[in-house]
Amino acid sequence: METKSIRVAKGLERVIVDDTAISSTDSKGNLVYRGYKATELAEKKSFEEVAYLIAYGKLPKKAELHEFSSQLIKLSRLDNSTIRLLKSISGNAPKLDMLRTVISGMPLEGNDEHKALQMAARMPALIAYNVKAIKPMKSKNANYAERFYNAITGIEDKNLAKYFEKLLILYTEHEFNASTFALMVTASTLAGPQAAFTSALATLKGPLHGGANSEVLKYLLKFKSKEDAIRFVDKKLKAKEKIMGFGHRVYKIKDPRAQFVKLQLRTLSKEKGMYALVEYAEAIEEEMWNLKRIPANVDFYAAIYMYLLGIDEKFYLPIFAAARSFGWIAHYKEQVASNKLIRPDSNYIGPKGLKL
Ligand code: SDX
Numbered sequence: 001m002e003t004k005s006i007r008v009a010k011g012l013e014r015v016i017v018d019d020t021a022i023s024s025t026d027s028k029g030n031l032v033y034r035g036y037k038a039t040e041l042a043e044k045k046s047f048e049e050v051a052y053l054i055a056y057g058k059l060p061k062k063a064e065l066h067e068f069s070s071q072l073i074k075l076s077r078l079d080n081s082t083i084r085l086l087k088s089i090s091g092n093a094p095k096l097d098m099l100r101t102v103i104s105g106m107p108l109e110g111n112d113e114h115k116a117l118q119m120a121a122r123m124p125a126l127i128a129y130n131v132k133a134i135k136p137m138k139s140k141n142a143n144y145a146e147r148f149y150n151a152i153t154g155i156e157d158k159n160l161a162k163y164f165e166k167l168l169i170l171y172t173e174h175e176f177n178a179s180t181f182a183l184m185v186t187a188s189t190l191a192g193p194q195a196a197f198t199s200a201l202a203t204l205k206g207p208l209h210g211g212a213n214s215e216v217l218k219y220l221l222k223f224k225s226k227e228d229a230i231r232f233v234d235k236k237l238k239a240k241e242k243i244m245g246f247g248h249r250v251y252k253i254k255d256p257r258a259q260f261v262k263l264q265l266r267t268l269s270k271e272k273g274m275y276a277l278v279e280y281a282e283a284i285e286e287e288m289w290n291l292k293r294i295p296a297n298v299d300f301y302a303a304i305y306m307y308l309l310g311i312d313e314k315f316y317l318p319i320f321a322a323a324r325s326f327g328w329i330a331h332y333k334e335q336v337a338s339n340k341l342i343r344p345d346s347n348y349i350g351p352k353g354l355k356l
Contacts, residue, residue, distance in 0.1 A: 005345040013249065017342075018184075022054060022330045023173045029254040029295075033173055034058070039260045042169040047144045048072065050169045051326040055117070055333075072144055075121035078129070082106040082122075086129050095127060095318040096210075100201035102126055108194060112336070116193040116329040123322035124148040127315060144168075148322070152315050160309055163268055167302060170257040171320050173327030175250075179204040180324075180331050187335040188342040200328050204321055207244060213316040215244035216303035220277050229280040233287045245300030246288050257298035261305050268308050277304045 008015045024032045031038040034053050041050050045059070048069045052060040060068055078086070085105055089098045103126070108115040124144075128134075128151035137156050139146065145165030150156050174180070182203035186196040204210035223229045236243050248255055262282075269278045281304055285296045306316055 005347075007347070011249075017176065017181075020175065020331070020334060021057070022327065022334060023175050025175055025250045027250060027252040029251055029256045029259070031174070031256045038170060038173075039256055042166040042260060045169070047165050047168045047172075047323075050172055051120075051144075054173050054326050055329045057330075069143070071117065072121045073147075075118045076125045078122065078125055079107060082126075083129075086126065091130065094205075095314050096201065096205050096321060099123065099126055099318055099321060100198060100205075103201060104194065104198040112193045113329070113333065116197070116332055119193065119197050120322075120325035120329055123318070123325055124151055127318040127322060128152050148319075149309070149311075152312070152319075153310050155310060159271075163264060163305070164309055164311075166264060167261060167305060168319070168323040170260060170298065171302075171323035173324070173330065176331075178206070178209045180327060183328050184331055184335045185342045187332050188339055190336070190339070193332055196332050197325065197328060200324075201321060204317065204324070210317050210320055212244040212297075213299040213303040213306070213320070214313045216300055217307055217313050217316075219244070220280055220304065223276075223280045226280055226283040229283045230287050233284055233291070237291060243284075243288065245303065246296055247294050248297045251295055251297065254295045255297045258296045258301050261298065261301040262296075265301060265305055265308070268305065272308050274308055277307065 022034065023038075024030075033041060033050065034057060036053070036059075041053070045053075048065060049059055051072075052065065052068050082102060085102050086098070089101055093101075103119055103123075106119075106122070108118050110118070124147065128148070131152060132154065134151060134154045137147070137150050139156065142150065142156075143161075143165075145168055146156070146158065146161040148168075149161040149164045155161075176184070179200040183196045183200035186199040187193075207215060219232060220229075223232065233243060265278050269275050281296075281301065285300070288294050288296070303313075303316065306319070307313070311319070
């Protein structure tokens, strides 16, 4: 019996396409990972604990955490063919393009879940590959965030790595965002985890989704005063142009991640003695709210946060991808566990009945 098609909003806005037990957000600005408040997890847990929670559905016991943490180290090692693939890509290719290319072609072993974990575990090493020669870490039991932070900055500092870890946790998962949904569509064809991760990485590149944080830093660094910043907003809005780092499909009041990072910036900017960027950012946020009632999203304050942590902006989006890859593991498994090919209908509005 033919089922009737239903028409939904463009961009699937406000359309529930499936159930998920991984995370939930709402317009008021709540973000929950597997039942826990994401900002509370960022405050109190390690990245490994949260990555495990997201990927496997529960917080790890001590032995599970130890095993998972050692797995992440073991699986992060790059084999020779992956290194050859890395070397074949030009050094000045955008890091996310390199990541997508290498992830799509590197050899993986084991079942789908193991392949997905292997890709997630390797991301920091792929992103940090060829970074100026970094001296080996002194600490022998550095955690994921400390190793990743050291690999991309050369800095070995537990306090700064802790700031970095909190951002990684807030990047890890976010329901059916565009790159995760692209992963789900690919997974639904049974193309496997490597194709699904490649779809997600390709989708993440767009400035409407992942690529905004670098754009935010570029414009913030141009300002010499708060008035400069406000003039920038007024000019962009008058020209009906979008301001990177603002707006969100779900968050209409506030992005809890942006507000959490903004608070962390209060202490980080004090420690660094660098206040100007935060002052400009807060002035822009206020102007956008007063004029358009549009909240800052995570990318807005994350851009300054990573700048103050001494992270080069070419790593901003790859860092997002590395953390989000654990959310991708969870969504990949959830999709294939109760799979249905994702293939929507369309309403044809083209010409009909033409004769050749
Ligand atoms: C993330 O989906 C996720 O979960 C993404 C993410 C994740 O963790 O995966 O949360 C990551 O949030 C990063 C988003 C980074 N992108 C940007 O910062 C780019 C700028 N933002 C916009 O392009 C926009 O806000 C989107 C794409 C994020 C959301 O767009 P929507 O939901 O399709 O809304 P829209 O573009 O239809 O805008 C609605 C109105 C429009 O005004 P009108 O035409 O109705 O008058 O709001 C305006 C827009 O012009 N608007 C903006 C704006 N964003 C929306 N106006 C100025 N600047 C903006 N940034």
